[in-house]
Amino acid sequence: MDAANITDCQTAVVRMSSIGAGIHILREGVEPVVQMTCRDRNRIAIQSDLLGAYSLGIRNLLCLSGDHQMFGNHPTAKNVYDVDSIQLIRLVRRMKDEKLFFSGEAFNGQEPRFFVGAVANPFADPFEYRVDRLEKKINAGAEFIQTQTIYDLERFTRFMEMCVARGLHERAYILAGVTPLKSWRAARFLQTSVPGMIVPDEIVRRLKSAEDPREEGKNICLEQIRYIKEKVKGVSGFHVIAISWPEIVPDIVKGSGLYPRPVID
């Protein structure tokens, strides 16, 4: 793989900080994509953490609003949302491009020169606005895009056709998110309990009737990657979101013909 996405307390459950974990994997020779959500920090804390992260060698930053705290293990916490994801993208770009704090004040010293990413969810509503919102993120300065996990290929294809028609794929690298499933229960959970996800019944059915559900889950994922590579225009790469199943990543990457990775200077 080229880089690993490090989440920022996903589903609002307390974890090691994305910056801390990012430093660990950087030391192990893996390129981290560090997430920064707007849920837990105001604009002062965000900038401070970003300056620290950059000073320690973090170079890729994914800006997102973050899952609401009610999903996590501290549902009585107060959320922040001082800035939203689109404002964050613009302000991080302004730090890089103009050496300005979020307030507009100029600063001395090394500016954080992050490769700035954003997320897009083609499966959230209103569908017709989803491409507009992606464009808004690119206009704000997003250089790469990670999509929500894709199961509904038809809807994703329509989404990408609209992106390509507007030339968005030439303005940012769009990475398609795929998640191999271990069981039909996992599929059903995503289908019924995770907002902003669409899981077709066919996937649940296939996993349910499979003799070896894990093998079937891997095969579905490989089919999805193959389909997107061959049939969907505008996709620059893949983000394998191997939830609770990291050991499957090598099989997915090799099995889908994405290995060996190109060498980049």
Add this chain to the structure above:
Amino acid sequence: MIIAEQKPIAEIAGYIENCNKVLLVGCGGCVTVCLTGGEKETGILASALRIKRRLEGRPLETVVCVVTRQCEPEYIDALDSVVRDVDAIISLACGIGPQYLAGRYKDKYVVPAMNTRFAGGAKKHGVWEEYCGLCGDCVLSLTGGICPVIRCAKSILNGPCGGSQNGKCEIDRDVDCAWQLIHDRLKILGRLDTLKEIVPPKDWSRSRDGGPRKMVIEEVRNGSNTEEAN
């Protein structure tokens, strides 16, 4: 209006455990309209507290008063004659009431009977919902008359986020996604292009973050001789 709801009886009773005589003060403003702190509810709370204490073998004496509004000092003056011999004052107003009462009767123990919830309006009889985040810098002109600051669970100004599905918010399938409503409304108005503009970060210093907020209408203040309430 301000929507407030009564605290559990046990909690209120706990505040006045050591008191023999208390004054309950209802409010004729918002809490009368939302049926939680008006004349009727104040009387019922007084009865409930008396019954509870009688059952415990420690009878409680109550005095009940309802003032026009607890958020204006001139209406509170009417209580001067009844507060003298009470051990505590229970306010059934929003959070402003107990503070005004405590400010005027400095030697009295003043407790709230209410949890002040939000600024909102009636949805239907018996149902009230939050509509204003009191942010001090209204954005409704941009958002089709729907407030994202309070009706969006993340208060985002460039929504909807990725958790919006089938018109509902990720936090609860019974909660409308404010940004879906905004989108639909701007579509009707032919103003969807507004959503393409990046709304800059909000000036939260006009919200609660800047300490107690104050509004002054100079002409009115200059023509008045009254003293400031504390």
